[in-house]
Structures are given as C-alpha cells and as structure tokens.
Amino acid sequence: MAEIFDIINNRTSYRGAYKDTKIPREHLVQIMEAGLAAPSGCNKQTTSLICVDDPIVLDKLKGMIDPPICETAPAIICVLTQKIFAYRDKCFNVQDYSAAIQNMLLAIKALGYESCWYEGHITDDDDIGGQLAKVLGVPDDYKMVCILPVGIADGQLTHAKKKSFEERAWFNKFGN
Amino acid sequence: MAEIFDIINNRTSYRGAYKDTKIPREHLVQIMEAGLAAPSGCNKQTTSLICVDDPIVLDKLKGMIDPPICETAPAIICVLTQKIFAYRDKCFNVQDYSAAIQNMLLAIKALGYESCWYEGHITDDDDIGGQLAKVLGVPDDYKMVCILPVGIADGQLTHAKKKSFEERAWFNKFGN
Numbered sequence: 001m002a003e004i005f006d007i008i009n010n011r012t013s014y015r016g017a018y019k020d021t022k023i024p025r026e027h028l029v030q031i032m033e034a035g036l037a038a039p040s041g042c043n044k045q046t047t048s049l050i051c052v053d054d055p056i057v058l059d060k061l062k063g064m065i066d067p068p069i070c071e072t073a074p075a076i077i078c079v080l081t082q083k084i085f086a087y088r089d090k091c092f093n094v095q096d097y098s099a100a101i102q103n104m105l106l107a108i109k110a111l112g113y114e115s116c117w118y119e120g121h122i123t124d125d126d127d128i129g130g131q132l133a134k135v136l137g138v139p140d141d142y143k144m145v146c147i148l149p150v151g152i153a154d155g156q157l158t159h160a161k162k163k164s165f166e167e168r169a170w171f172n173k174f175g176n
Numbered sequence: 177m178a179e180i181f182d183i184i185n186n187r188t189s190y191r192g193a194y195k196d197t198k199i200p201r202e203h204l205v206q207i208m209e210a211g212l213a214a215p216s217g218c219n220k221q222t223t224s225l226i227c228v229d230d231p232i233v234l235d236k237l238k239g240m241i242d243p244p245i246c247e248t249a250p251a252i253i254c255v256l257t258q259k260i261f262a263y264r265d266k267c268f269n270v271q272d273y274s275a276a277i278q279n280m281l282l283a284i285k286a287l288g289y290e291s292c293w294y295e296g297h298i299t300d301d302d303d304i305g306g307q308l309a310k311v312l313g314v315p316d317d318y319k320m321v322c323i324l325p326v327g328i329a330d331g332q333l334t335h336a337k338k339k340s341f342e343e344r345a346w347f348n349k350f351g352n
Contacts, residue, residue: 004180005286034185103278107184156255161220165209
C-alpha cells in the first residue's frame with residue numbers, strides 16, 4: 001500500500017467513468033470505518049453513512065440525480081449529518097462530516113479506487129439530497145449532504161491547479 | 177511509517193503535555209503541505225496556514241489563550257479561512273478548512289507527533305482567535321478558526337468512546 005503522504009498528495013477529484021467492477025464489502029466497510037474514525041466536536045458523532053451497492057437501489061438513486069453524476073459508479077457512500085449541539089448554540093456538524101469525508105477520500109485512494117466530494121450538487125435549491133434520503137428511508141432529523149462514488153477509474157486522472165505553498169502558508173507571521 | 181489505516185484509526189485528540197523537543201522545519205512543512213493538498217469546493221483554496229515555532233512568538237500567543245491550552249507545544253499551526261464564494265451565494269470554506277485540518281492531523285500522527293483540533297476554544301464569543309490573528313498580522317478578510325499543537329506526547333493517549341459501526345453506518349437503506 002502507498003505511503004500516507006503519497007495518498008494525501010496524489011488524491012484528486014475524479015469525475016470520469018468507472019469500470020464495471022464490484023467493490024468488495026470488506027473494502028466498503030473499511031472506507032466507512034475510516035470515516036467514522038474522524039474526530040467530531042465534543043465527540044458528538046454527528047455523521048452517519050449509508051453505502052449503496054445494490055444495483056437496483058443504485059439505479060434508482062442515479063436516475064434521480066439531474067444533471068447526472070456518478071452514473072457508472074459501482075458503489076456510492078451517502079453522508080448524513082445531524083445538527084446536534086456540541087455546547088450552548090455551537091454545532092460543529094459541518095466540520096465533523098468534512099473530516100469524515102476527507103478520511104474516506106484517503107481510504108478510497110489507499111485501496112486503489114477513485115472518488116469525488118459531491119456536495120453542492122445535492123444540497124442546492126433543488127434538494128436532490130433530500131429526495132435521495134427519502135428513497136433510503138432517512139429520518140427527517142438527518143440531512144444528506146454529500147455523496148462519494150467509489151470505483152476503479154476508467155479514465156484519466158487530472159489534478160486541480162493550486163496556488164504555491166508560499167501563497168498559502170507561512171512561519172511565525174502572515175505573509176512572507 | 178505506519179500504514180494509513182493504522183494512522184486513521186489510532187489518531188486521537190491529545191490534550192496533555194508535550195516534550196520539549198523542537199520539531200524540524202521539514203516536518204512542519206510536510207504537515208502544512210498535507211493540509212493544502214486537501215480538496216476545496218470549486219478549488220477556491222480558502223484555507224491558509226501560519227505555523228508558529230519561534231519561542232518568543234509562541235509564548236506571546238500562549239499567554240493570550242485563557243483558559244490555557246497548548247501550553248507546552250513546541251509548534252502550533254494556525255488555520256485561517258477566507259469566505260470566498262464557490263458559486264452564487266454558496267461558500268464551502270468550513271468544509272475546506274476541515275478537510276485540510278483532518279489531513280494535517282493524519283500527517284502529524286504519521287510523523288510520530290500528537291495534536292488536537294482546537295476550534296471552539298478560539299472561536300467562542302471572547303474571540304481569542306481574532307486576538308491571535310492580530311499578533312500574527314493576519315488581514316481582516318481572513319479568520320483564524322483553529323489551532324493545532326504539534327509535538328511529542330509527554331503523557332498518555334486516550335481514545336474517545338464511540339458508538340458502534342452498526343449505529344452509524346448501513347448498506348442500501350437507513351438503519352439495520
């Protein structure tokens with residue numbers, strides 16, 4: 001298995017097609033366990049997950065996503081969040097699920113698969129996430145905020161162009 | 177170096193004392209690079225970092241944190257965020273910095289150090305983060321949202337008790 005820094009630095013957002021290769025359940029469990037191992041504000045564990053790998057359920061979900069994404073993914077992990085207060089009126093559920101997603105993206109890459117963090121696509125005003133959640137029987141106090149495809153890439157990986165280290169990171173004071 | 181799943185599953189929030197051992201700059205750079213390698217919504221790269229390892233600056237910052245945290249940490253990474261819109265009125269900066277923090281927590285662990293995600297402590301109503309940001313010359317359009325100590329633990333690690341997998345993760349529908 002690749003070294004953790006290689007995984008962190010080579011992970012990329014893959015939006016292409018996937019090979020028609022089923023993902024072993026043990027890998028999907030390992031990926032979800034990685035997600036649940038992320039820290040959460042005051043340990044409130046506001047993040048839950050549903051992995052869809054049943055072809056019938058997958059097709060149903062994919063048919064509801066317009067414009068389509070994840071069309072060829074053999075598995076999709078749906079990320080759910082609950083607005084549980086950590087203390088007073090403070091809620092860290094966005095931080096919680098983001099850390100869980102990042103762990104899963106790394107776990108997916110480590111096992112030889114690709115993925116992409118699809119959030120805005122399903123949380124926009126047309127509330128695709130809410131419709132998907134209904135199909136999966138998700139109670140009203142959970143919100144589906146992200147879907148992660150899991151599969152072997154059947155296309156080229158591309159890396160987003162990023163600013164240099166010197167433009168975003170410094171020592172002991174802001175700027176160089 | 178430990179395997180990525182060991183790092184993900186053994187990482188814990190460490191709030192104890194640190195050994196008085198300076199952290200090599202190359203390690204700090206590697207940790208910050210890991211943070212900046214995280215994805216960001218529409219690649220807006222809303223996260224920036226300041227690592228403080230100068231003892232004089234460190235002491236100044238530590239003296240401003242009440243109640244005290246990170247008192248013995250030989251280095252502290254300060255996480256800054258900018259509210260840059262990804263599209264329309266949508267901003268994913270919380271997701272962005274959370275993914276960056278999670279990458280850094282894993283990188284810190286991978287290099288043999290410990291850390292803790294301190295966010296609520298510095299973003300609460302007394303705005304400690306804002307005061308720290310002033311000392312570091314951070315412009316007003318950046319907000320300091322988190323500090324991460326980096327150091328070798330001089331105490332016992334503890335693991336937060338978590339719900340079981342079956343209570344938080346399922347296949348193909350919500351619940352078992």
